[in-house]
Amino acid sequence: xxxxxxxxxxxxxxxxxxxxxxxxxxxxxxxxxxxxxxxxxxxxxxxxxxxxxxxxxxxxxxxxxxxxxxxxxxxxxxxxxxxxxxxxxxxxxxxxxxxxxxxxxxxxxxxxxxxxxxxxxxxxxxxxxxxxxxxxxxxxxxxxxxxxxxxxxxx
Numbered sequence: 001x002x003x004x005x006x007x008x009x010x011x012x013x014x015x016x017x018x019x020x021x022x023x024x025x026x027x028x029x030x031x032x033x034x035x036x037x038x039x040x041x042x043x044x045x046x047x048x049x050x051x052x053x054x055x056x057x058x059x060x061x062x063x064x065x066x067x068x069x070x071x072x073x074x075x076x077x078x079x080x081x082x083x084x085x086x087x088x089x090x091x092x093x094x095x096x097x098x099x100x101x102x103x104x105x106x107x108x109x110x111x112x113x114x115x116x117x118x119x120x121x122x123x124x125x126x127x128x129x130x131x132x133x134x135x136x137x138x139x140x141x142x143x144x145x146x147x148x149x150x151x152x153x154x155x
Contacts, residue, residue, distance in 0.1 A: 005052040006054070007039075007050065007083065008050070008051055008052070009082060009084070012048070013078040014047075021077065023075070025045060028042055028049060032049055038053075058083070061081045062080075065079045
């Protein structure tokens with residue numbers, strides 16, 4: 001029954017932080033199930049939701065989830081949805097220094113939610129205090145890793 005479905009992760013921005021934008025995970029899970037998503041699992045109290053769907057249009061999935069959250073919880077929360085394959089690709093192609101055992105380095109992965117673009121975010125990252133601790137070669141790797149993929153010609 002679920003063999004043709006794709007696995008996704010939805011990252012909800014800014015929920016359950018310091019008592020703001022409260023979204024109970026059990027209710028969130030039920031909300032996803034009302035959208036006909038299956039194999040729904042939430043992760044801790046983070047707003048990260050793993051689910052399966054036969055829909056392959058990320059924009060449609062995102063719109064459905066954002067609308068459900070607005071209707072069910074009264075919150076206008078940005079949602080970032082990506083497929084399991086896309087997340088695996090990101091992790092498999094991470095720079096060599098990513099996730100090292102060096103406890104002096106704290107690695108972050110930043111997902112940019114449209115309509116924001118890398119060109120909007122990168123200057124902010126470079127100007128923050130933390131960027132002083134990022135060697136220039138790592139900044140360049142970050143820039144290269146976050147650059148948009150070239151558009152593929154239509155078949």
